[in-house]
Amino acid sequence: MKIVRADQSLPGISVVIPIFNAGKFLEKTLRSLLCNDLTGCEIIVMDGGSTDGTPQILEHYKHMFSVCVSERDDGQSDAINRGFARATQPILYWLNGDDLVLPNVFTAVRKYYADQPGVNVLVGNAFMTELDLTPIRHFVFSPEKLRFESLIDYASNHLIQPSVFFSREAWEKSGPVKKELHYAMDADLFIDMSKNFSFHHFASDLAYSVYHEECKTRGKRAESITELALIQARHGGFQQAKKTLDILVGLYHQVETSLQSSGSDEMCRKCSVLEGKLSALTAEYNQNVELALLADIEIK
Numbered sequence: 001m002k003i004v005r006a007d008q009s010l011p012g013i014s015v016v017i018p019i020f021n022a023g024k025f026l027e028k029t030l031r032s033l034l035c036n037d038l039t040g041c042e043i044i045v046m047d048g049g050s051t052d053g054t055p056q057i058l059e060h061y062k063h064m065f066s067v068c069v070s071e072r073d074d075g076q077s078d079a080i081n082r083g084f085a086r087a088t089q090p091i092l093y094w095l096n097g098d099d100l101v102l103p104n105v106f107t108a109v110r111k112y113y114a115d116q117p118g119v120n121v122l123v124g125n126a127f128m129t130e131l132d133l134t135p136i137r138h139f140v141f142s143p144e145k146l147r148f149e150s151l152i153d154y155a156s157n158h159l160i161q162p163s164v165f166f167s168r169e170a171w172e173k174s175g176p177v178k179k180e181l182h183y184a185m186d187a188d189l190f191i192d193m194s195k196n197f198s199f200h201h202f203a204s205d206l207a208y209s210v211y212h213e214e215c216k217t218r219g220k221r222a223e224s225i226t227e228l229a230l231i232q233a234r235h236g237g238f239q240q241a242k243k244t245l246d247i248l249v250g251l252y253h254q255v256e257t258s259l260q261s262s263g264s265d266e267m268c269r270k271c272s273v274l275e276g277k278l279s280a281l282t283a284e285y286n287q288n289v290e291l292a293l294l295a296d297i298e299i300k
Contacts, residue, residue: 126205128209224252
């Protein structure tokens with residue numbers, strides 16, 4: 001593979017990598033960066049005080065980093081915000097410690113921004129993969145899929161976060177990400193950006209999003225669905241939020257059927273816990289609708 005060198009006149013990229021105990025996956029992520037020309041790019045690692053093999057990996061690759069902070073934080077959203085607060089380049093990007101950026105992407109993205117003055121958000125195609133990089137799904141976007149009207153239905157039309165680059169202007173308008181969000185902070189950010197900016201489509205694959213058993217959105221699916229529904233309602237997508245809630249209802253009924261057939265007390269207890277979460281979520285959703293009506297927000 002030949003690394004394509006970037007012209008020195010191209011705008012630079014700040015890459016924020018928020019991690020915590022990412023030792024199982026981190027080296028692949030860092031090596032994917034090395035398949036790009038990093039001249040004019042700054043790599044900002046925000047480690048939340050890892051206690052696994054992460055510090056040793058960071059020490060080995062420290063020559064790559066412009067900033068490498070290892071200290072306790074308030075979670076992934078806080079780490080992302082702290083990282084971008086240190087960023088100095090005009091193009092911003094974050095890469096989780098288990099995802100991969102594809103070869104020569106940075107040079108291509110920087111050239112696109114130089115050739116298209118005023119672009120604020122650039123979205124490329126991407127693969128969701130298993131841990132061994134076996135493809136699960138190929139995400140191919142289009143200008144139509146990148147509008148607010150499509151992205152507000154984020155459960156059905158979501159972006160792949162490591163294939164999204166944005167300008168400092170877009171971050172300052174729609175960021176920082178909300179610290180209280182733990183699963184769908186990227187959805188909240190990108191939906192808000194789509195309200196304010198036209199997204200450009202880069203018609204090439206830019207990244208692999210690795211979906212494995214330790215992913216938060218995989219291990220905590222009910223929680224991530226809950227958070228997404230509330231985000232959609234916050235942005236005025238009440239019907240889309242209801243559609244997302246229906247996914248949770250479906251999960252509940254699947255679990256309920258499974259637990260009833262097993263008949264154990266422990267299974268019934270888990271069923272009751274899930275039912276309680278569903279009831280609380282529905283109540284919060286209904287409250288958001290009432291508040292919107294009081295504010296004279298049109299529900300479509």
